[in-house]
Amino acid sequence: MRIRHFDNIFSQPFCSLRWIVTAIISLSFLACSTPKNITYFRDIPDSVLKKSITQAVYSTPEIQADDILQVTIQTLDPASTAMLNQPGTAAWPVTGSGATQPVTNTPGSNVSGFLVDKDGYVVLPLIGKVMVKGKTTDQVRDDIRTKAAEYYKDPVVNVRFANFKITVLGEVTRPSTYIMPNEKVTLLDALGMAGDLTIYGKRENVMLIRDAGPQKEFVRFNLNDSRTFTSPYFYLRQGDVIYVEPNENKVAATDANSVKRIALITSALTLLVVAISRINF
Secondary structure (H helix, E strand, O other): OHHHHHHHHOOOOOOOHHHHHHHHHHHHHHOOOOOOOOOOOOOOOOOOOOOOOOOOOOOOOOOOOOOEEEEEEEOOOHHHHHHHOOOOOOOEEOOOOOOEEOEEOOOOOEEOOEEOOOOOEEEEOOOEEEEOOOOOHHHHHHHHHHHHOOOOOOOEEEEEEOOOEEEEEEOEOOOEEEEOOOOOOEHHHHHHHOOOEOOOEEEEEEEEEEEEOOEEEEEEEOOOOHHHHHOOOOEOOOOOEEEEEEOHHHHHHHOHHHHHHHHHHHHHHHHHHHHHHHHHO
């Protein structure tokens, strides 16, 4: 009679013990997952066809010691041009010796240019020493053109960063250090170069690490919010590091202890279901 009474209790609608156990198992797995905010700039509704946002003001980066500059000078005399733009003049000093080694980018590529020394100078063929530290590439271009005009008629000068490097780490497809093709680089440019965030990347918490003299600056971006475009850190500087934090799903997936706990709970609940089924039988 006790068994029948037990049966009657759990035979009522929505009170089946099997249903309760199944619900507990489902909730235990749901508790281990969180919504994936994988959509960028979610604050812009799908119904909006056009929306204008005031973007952050771009400021040209200043040249610092240990930067590498690519300098080309063109004149009407091809022989002079070849002399001014001698290949292989850029190299990275090896600590503790007078030898040099090629400046490397990502594996399989080299960076050529003129290294800015500790005092802020570059030494160019025939032109000599030029102070570049604290100046923009446009200002250095004008300085070199003025010096070159003393020897050549109407020289054409181009100056750009040869090692404008950005490091992207964390939950991206291709974490690495990248040499950017130009100096006007945005946060989205760098993430695109790294193959975008993975499904496990925490889009609402992307960190930027920047050298600010003797200190480090840490800035966080929320890629779900279009106000990212207005941040004064939206445009990157040489040497910036971007770190994409893994979301809770990635952390749970790599947490061996959590996996073990879930396995133990699931096994215990399975045994309970089997035991109750035997009693109902």
